Structure formats: structure tokens, C-alpha cells
Amino acid sequence: MDNISEIKKNIAEPWSHFEQLLSSTLESRSVLLNRINAYLFDTSGKQIRPLLAFVSAMAGSGVINEKTVACATASELIHTASLLHDDVVDNSEQRRGNKTVCKLFSPGASILIGDFWLTRALSLLLERQCPNEVLRCYAGTLEELAEGEMMQMDSADSLTTTEEDYFNIIQRKTGSLFVASVRCAAIVSGASPQIIQALTEYAHHLGISFQVRDDIIDYYPSSQTGKDSGCDIEERKITMPLLCAMGSAPSQEEDIRNIMSRIVPFPTNAEDERQNKILIERVQNFVYKYNGLELAKERLREILYAAKAALAPLCDSYYKEALFRIADSLLLA
Ligand code: FPP
Ligand code: MG
Numbered sequence: 001m002d003n004i005s006e007i008k009k010n011i012a013e014p015w016s017h018f019e020q021l022l023s024s025t026l027e028s029r030s031v032l033l034n035r036i037n038a039y040l041f042d043t044s045g046k047q048i049r050p051l052l053a054f055v056s057a058m059a060g061s062g063v064i065n066e067k068t069v070a071c072a073t074a075s076e077l078i079h080t081a082s083l084l085h086d087d088v089v090d091n092s093e094q095r096r097g098n099k100t101v102c103k104l105f106s107p108g109a110s111i112l113i114g115d116f117w118l119t120r121a122l123s124l125l126l127e128r129q130c131p132n133e134v135l136r137c138y139a140g141t142l143e144e145l146a147e148g149e150m151m152q153m154d155s156a157d158s159l160t161t162t163e164e165d166y167f168n169i170i171q172r173k174t175g176s177l178f179v180a181s182v183r184c185a186a187i188v189s190g191a192s193p194q195i196i197q198a199l200t201e202y203a204h205h206l207g208i209s210f211q212v213r214d215d216i217i218d219y220y221p222s223s224q225t226g227k228d229s230g231c232d233i234e235e236r237k238i239t240m241p242l243l244c245a246m247g248s249a250p251s252q253e254e255d256i257r258n259i260m261s262r263i264v265p266f267p268t269n270a271e272d273e274r275q276n277k278i279l280i281e282r283v284q285n286f287v288y289k290y291n292g293l294e295l296a297k298e299r300l301r302e303i304l305y306a307a308k309a310a311l312a313p314l315c316d317s318y319y320k321e322a323l324f325r326i327a328d329s330l331l332l333a
Pocket of ligand 1: 081085086089145146214
């Protein structure tokens with residue numbers, strides 16, 4: 001049994017409440033909406049955000065109540081909504097090895113279903129009378145998700161991304177929802193301010209490392225991952241492995257930002273596709289040559305270490321240990 005399944009077994013009861021609430025809250029009068037929802041349930045991911053909400057609540061206060069379940073469910077709803085929007089933004093064909101709603105149905109359906117999931121999340125928090133602090137936290141996260149994506153678009157245009165820009169983007173587009181999921185669960189479960197702060201810091205580092213890890217894996221050959229390689233480069237995203245390689249390359253080395261600028265995002269003809277392939281390979285080879293993957297993995301290790309260190313104020317328990325194990329499961333050899 002893997003780490004995540006074993007931890008889920010220890011929160012089996014709230015987990016089944018989460019699953020029931022997720023499905024009942026999304027019932028709709030639209031036949032198409034129900035059909036797409038069924039597809040999304042069949043192709044769902046690991047549901048790491050609700051898992052973190054429950055484990056954090058247990059580690060922080062030993063309590064899971066109706067509001068905790070609402071926060072866990074809202075987090076998963078918002079996450080899926082953001083991916084439905086993201087697949088339109090990125091014009092993605094596949095997610096988790098399955099066709100995206102964007103391609104299988106339409107970009108419009110993907111946006112509208114995302115809106116539905118998003119608004120159900122907010123209604124749920126209101127229906128279960130979550131405190132204003134929680135509503136404010138989720139509202140701030142939604143703002144950050146959209147802002148992070150727009151900052152990423154700015155960067156893809158200008159190609160001037162620095163490490164500071166990169167961290168600003170990933171904190172918003174990924175870190176912010178990890179923070180809301182953990183922080184809000186801790187608040188409604190009655191954890192003390194000191195524990196809420198510790199868990200918030202843990203979630204911040206964990207969220208960032210989650211994105212750094214995803215960005216490293218994008219440089220792995222597809223034979224190793226079963227996913228396309230180099231998607232971020234094609235979207236002109238300057239991520240951790242490339243930033244690390246640029247930092248270690250000698251100054252006379254080829255101008256990699258110039259190469260990136262010649263990539264045509266969303267190519268529509270065979271010639272652009274052929275050119276892109278050559279340019280993507282040049283960027284990948286640059287990253288491999290200047291140790292970008294190893295250096296990025298080292299950064300990932302440091303951020304995960306900071307995540308675990310943030311948990312120092314928490315009492316020892318199975319659930320604190322589980323938070324450590326979740327962090328360790330993100331390490332890359
Ligand atoms: C995946 O990143 C996408 C995100 C982490 C966030 C996407 C957010 C939006 C599109 C804004 C949505 C706004 C609201 C208010 C819901 P990625 O593209 O780097 O990774 P991928 O390979 O999983 O696509
Ligand atoms: Mg994407």
C-alpha cells in the first residue's frame with residue numbers, strides 16, 4: 001500500500017463524508033453538466049488537498065467537524081475548477097493520461113463547468129457557516145490563482161523571468177490553494193493561532209515544492225513518465241531547472257532566452273511544429289548539460305526540509321508523522 005492510501009485509511013470516515021459531499025454538491029439540472037461531472041469523477045487525481053486538510057486538522061487539533069469537511073471539499077472543487085480553466089489557457093489535449101474536457105467537449109464547456117465547481121465551493125463554505133476569516137482566505141486564493149496565471153503569461157511574453165518572479169508565480173498559482181486548504185481546515189477545527197501559523201508555513205513550502213517537482217518532471221523523457229516532455233518549454237515557461245542551468249552556465253554560453261523567444265506557442269502548422277521541436281531540444285540539452293535537473297532537485301529537497309521544519313511547534317502524533325511522509329513523498333531521487 002502506498003503512503004497516501006495508508007494515510008487515507010486513517011481518516012476513512014471524514015474521507016467518505018468528503019466523497020459524498022463532493023458528489024451531492026455537484027448535482028445539476030443540466031444533463032451535459034452531470035455527464036461531464038461523471039467523467040471528471042472517473043478521471044480524478046490523488047485529491048491531495050482534501051487529504052492535507054484532514055491530516056492537518058488532526059495534527060493541529062485532533063478534531064474534524066462538518067466545517068472541516070466543507071473546507072476539504074471546497075479545496076478539491078476549486079482545484080478542479082482551476083485545472084478546467086488551465087486546460088483552456090494551455091490548450092491542453094490531455095490531463096492525467098485522459099482527454100481534457102476542453103478537447104473532449106469544448107473550451108466553453110470547460111470554462112463553464114469550472115465556474116460551476118468554483119461557485120459550488122463558495123456556496124458550500126457559506127451553507128456550512130464557515131467564519132469570515134475562512135471566506136476571506138479562499139477569496140484571496142482565487143485572486144492569487146488568476147493573478148499567478150496572468151503573471152505567468154507576462155513572463156512567457158517578456159522571457160525575463162528571474163528566480164524571484166518564478167517563486168512569485170508558483171506561490172500564487174499552486175502554493176496559495178495548499179495554504180488555504182490547510183490553514184482553513186486548521187481554523188475551523190479549532191487549532192491555536194501558533195499551530196495555525198505553523199501549518200500555514202508547512203503548506204506554503206509544500207505547495208511550492210509540489211510545483212517545482214512538476215516543473216522538474218516536465219524535463220524528464222516521456223519514456224520515463226508516460227507524459228509529453230518539454231510542454232513548459234513550448235509554453236515558454238522559464239521554470240526551476242532552466243533557472244538553475246542558467247545560473248551555472250558560463251556567461252559566453254548561448255543566449256537561451258533568445259532561443260526561447262523563437263518558440264511559437266500553440267503552433268498551427270507543421271513547419272512551426274518542426275522548428276519548435278528543434279528549439280525545445282536545444283533548451284533541454286542546455287538544462288542537462290549545466291546540471292539544471294540535479295540543482296533543481298537539490299532546491300526541491302531544501303524547500304521540503306523547510307516544510308517539515310515548520311511543523312516543529314506541533315505535538316508528536318501519527319498525523320504529524322503523516323505530514324512528514326507527504327513531504328518526503330515529493331522528493332525526487
Ligand atoms: C496547473 O499548472 C495550473 C494551476 C496550478 C492553476 C491554474 C489556475 C488558473 C487557470 C486560474 C483559475 C482561476 C480561478 C478563479 C479558478 P501547470 O499548467 O503548470 O501544470 P499542468 O501541467 O498540470 O497543466
Ligand atoms: Mg497547464
